Amino acid sequence: MSTTFNRYFGELRKTRIWRSVFRGGTGQSTLRNSMAIQQNVFLHLLPTKVRTRMIDFNATWYLGTLTLGTFGILVITGILLMLYYHPSAPQAYADTKDLQFVVSSGQFLRNLHRWSAHAMVFLVFAHMFRVFYRGAYRPPREFNWVIGVILLLVTLLLSYTGYLLPWDQLAFWAITVGSNIASAVPIMGDKVRFLMLGGHFVNANALLRFYVLHCMILPLAALFFIAIHFWRIRKDGGLYTRHSEPDAVMTTAPAERPL
Amino acid sequence: MTNEKTPDSKASPKSFVAAVASDARKSPVRVAFVTRRTSAQVQAYDEPKLQSFPEVLFRVAIAIEVLAIILVLISLFFNAPLEGLADASHTPNPAKAPWYFLGLQELLHYFPPVVAGVLVPTLVVLALIVIPYFNINVEADGLFTKDRDKRLRIFWAVSVTFCVFLLVFDVIVALVPTLITVALMAYAATATPKSSSKFRRSLAAKPLSFWIMSWFLFELAVLTTVGTLFRGPGWSWVLPWRS
Amino acid sequence: MADEKQQRVQTAANPGVDRREFFLRLGLGSMGIAAAGTAVFAYQFLSPNVLYEPSPVVNMGKPESYQLDSVTLDVDARIFVVHNNEGFFALSAVCTHLGCLTAWKPDLGIIACPCHGSKFAMFQPPGKKPGEKFDGPAPKPLPWLKMWLSDEGELIVDRSEEIRPEQFVRV
Numbered sequence: 001m002s003t004t005f006n007r008y009f010g011e012l013r014k015t016r017i018w019r020s021v022f023r024g025g026t027g028q029s030t031l032r033n034s035m036a037i038q039q040n041v042f043l044h045l046l047p048t049k050v051r052t053r054m055i056d057f058n059a060t061w062y063l064g065t066l067t068l069g070t071f072g073i074l075v076i077t078g079i080l081l082m083l084y085y086h087p088s089a090p091q092a093y094a095d096t097k098d099l100q101f102v103v104s105s106g107q108f109l110r111n112l113h114r115w116s117a118h119a120m121v122f123l124v125f126a127h128m129f130r131v132f133y134r135g136a137y138r139p140p141r142e143f144n145w146v147i148g149v150i151l152l153l154v155t156l157l158l159s160y161t162g163y164l165l166p167w168d169q170l171a172f173w174a175i176t177v178g179s180n181i182a183s184a185v186p187i188m189g190d191k192v193r194f195l196m197l198g199g200h201f202v203n204a205n206a207l208l209r210f211y212v213l214h215c216m217i218l219p220l221a222a223l224f225f226i227a228i229h230f231w232r233i234r235k236d237g238g239l240y241t242r243h244s245e246p247d248a249v250m251t252t253a254p255a256e257r258p259l
Numbered sequence: 260m261t262n263e264k265t266p267d268s269k270a271s272p273k274s275f276v277a278a279v280a281s282d283a284r285k286s287p288v289r290v291a292f293v294t295r296r297t298s299a300q301v302q303a304y305d306e307p308k309l310q311s312f313p314e315v316l317f318r319v320a321i322a323i324e325v326l327a328i329i330l331v332l333i334s335l336f337f338n339a340p341l342e343g344l345a346d347a348s349h350t351p352n353p354a355k356a357p358w359y360f361l362g363l364q365e366l367l368h369y370f371p372p373v374v375a376g377v378l379v380p381t382l383v384v385l386a387l388i389v390i391p392y393f394n395i396n397v398e399a400d401g402l403f404t405k406d407r408d409k410r411l412r413i414f415w416a417v418s419v420t421f422c423v424f425l426l427v428f429d430v431i432v433a434l435v436p437t438l439i440t441v442a443l444m445a446y447a448a449t450a451t452p453k454s455s456s457k458f459r460r461s462l463a464a465k466p467l468s469f470w471i472m473s474w475f476l477f478e479l480a481v482l483t484t485v486g487t488l489f490r491g492p493g494w495s496w497v498l499p500w501r502s
Numbered sequence: 503m504a505d506e507k508q509q510r511v512q513t514a515a516n517p518g519v520d521r522r523e524f525f526l527r528l529g530l531g532s533m534g535i536a537a538a539g540t541a542v543f544a545y546q547f548l549s550p551n552v553l554y555e556p557s558p559v560v561n562m563g564k565p566e567s568y569q570l571d572s573v574t575l576d577v578d579a580r581i582f583v584v585h586n587n588e589g590f591f592a593l594s595a596v597c598t599h600l601g602c603l604t605a606w607k608p609d610l611g612i613i614a615c616p617c618h619g620s621k622f623a624m625f626q627p628p629g630k631k632p633g634e635k636f637d638g639p640a641p642k643p644l645p646w647l648k649m650w651l652s653d654e655g656e657l658i659v660d661r662s663e664e665i666r667p668e669q670f671v672r673v
Contacts, residue, residue, distance in 0.1 A: 347580070347603070348577030348578055348580070348603065349577065349603070350602045350603040350605075350616050350617065351616070352616035352617075353616060353617065354602060354616065354617045364618075367599075367600065367618055367639060368618045368619065368639055369639065370639065371639060371641045372599065372600060372639075372641065373641075492616065493614065493615075493616055493619045494617065494618050494619040495619065
């Protein structure tokens with residue numbers, strides 16, 4: 001079957017239409033495989049070659065990849081959930097109830113969105129500590145580590161703003177507590193809280209603001225920084241391996257020093 | 260990837276002496292020394308590589324598929340929580356944030372909001388950003404292998420001050436991981452890179468950043484666990500299996 | 503760029519600022535002014551001018567409906583109305599820590615916050631003014647709110663105005 005598939009797919013790749021869409025060309029050569037990465041606007045963020053050692057599960061535990069996966073799931077399920085959701089109080093709560101009991105697969109999509117969000121927060125933290133203990137933040141990758149810290153903050157803000165949207169008790173009081181933390185900022189705390197909530201109370205205005213942040217501003221920020229994060233992996237010399245560093249650095253690493 | 264190498268020391272006599280003003284171990288600079296009238300030697304580092312397409316991309320796709328399957332299974336069997344309609348006139352007891360904020364909420368129980376809610380998170384973020392720009396990290400030397408006495412004095416002064424501070428505010432939950440970390444660091448100070456056991460050797464080789472980050476991870480785990488499982492009405496102690 | 507290498511001619515009238523420098527400053531300056539204007543505009547846009555929030559002034563009804571030595575929590579107004587020997591007063595019921603709604607504990611004679619365990623004095627413990635914090639993380643006491651009798655003889659509370667403690671309304 002796979003040969004049949006390959007034959008038809010090979011024929012398809014030779015057609016004028018396919019070749020007008022994908023610039024990678026046809027055939028199976030190394031050049032073609034490189035071009036498949038280089039000539040694609042999204043994939044060209046990635047390196048065309050990767051050290052064989054780095055695709056080993058133990059090298060990275062695939063934590064960054066899995067974080068990207070959760071982000072993808074969250075974008076897809078999030079867009080679907082938006083179709084049945086009005087960001088107004090108390091309609092938002094009724095919509096959430098409808099998603100659970102009326103909309104086909106609504107409960108499933110909401111579950112998937114919620115659990116993926118939890119998984120993403122966990123994976124982002126795991127990725128950060130893993131990168132730290134591998135020493136993969138060292139020059140020249142220091143700025144990519146900073147981008148990673150920004151992405152951690154964006155992830156936490158995404159999950160925080162998403163928390164208010166069901167407009168249930170948990171949402172309301174978590175945001176009440178959170179917005180009062182903002183008002184503890186010295187001098188301009190009350191102003192910050194006022195701008196954040198769009199009023200003095202956690203109310204319909206706050207719900208709308210959090211909705212816009214959660215569905216537009218923060219996902220766009222996340223995409224922006226994810227793109228830089230990936231591109232910097234390529235530009236900074238691929239995924240970090242200790243042995244890809246020059247000997248001079250390696251000899252100072254205590255673990256490698258003869259005892 | 261290529262790798263410039265200094266010719267061996269047997270290549271003598273040196274025709275010139277090169278000096279680098281900065282400490283190369285703190286801010287690594289790759290320098291190639293050409294000691295004779297030869298061209299610079301470049302030794303290619305022949306590390307096997309794979310094409311990203313298709314080998315790596317397919318592995319990525321499989322990893323994400325496995326993740327998606329696990330999450331779909333979880334979503335099929337466990338429903339996302341939904342409480343009653345938001346009600347400003349009734350505060351649930353206890354009012355808990357999502358689990359990843361419960362470490363912060365545990366701190367809010369002890370410190371004023373400006374400390375626990377603003378100062379601590381800001382310091383954590385700044386510390387995280389500073390890590391790769393911090394010379395001690397690049398150096399990757401054991402904390403107590405150099406300047407031992409001076410560093411030990413600073414270490415004890417900082418640790419004791421911090422523990423007393425936690426005691427004054429009665430933050431036992433944060434004090435316990437701190438004490439364990441301090442004890443491990445003190446134990447590491449007694450070890451040297453020539454110690455007999457492998458564990459002691461590895462402890463002796465840990466740089467300062469390792470200790471700070473591990474302490475942070477330890478605190479994060481303990482505070483989050485306590486906040487999630489062991490806190491009940493009025494933020495009092497409860498046992499999770501007795502609810 | 504080729505013009506980078508061109509020698510800069512300093513005019514006698516303007517030593518130190520040649521034409522290139524002048525236009526650079528003009529450009530950066532105008533962009534700075536535009537950025538400041540944008541910041542002001544953004545701040546104004548993000549602060550709502552009209553809020554459909556409940557009025558801070560609430561009518562708490564006739565004083566006779568509050569028994570002597572009673573503490574009444576109005577959950578909608580989020581205030582306590584207290585009647586003791588010295589008269590009536592109103593206390594905010596919103597915890598000064600992180601905004602949770604506090605609760606009156608009649609058996610202990612105190613006000614307690616369910617979120618982070620702050621405790622505020624009412625009739626207990628002795629020696630503390632009502633509203634004063636005696637335990638927990640709250641940074642400030644519960645504020646006393648301005649209260650007066652309307653012409654119809656009803657208790658009116660302005661929740662936006664805090665007053666010094668121990669000012670009672672006597673009927």
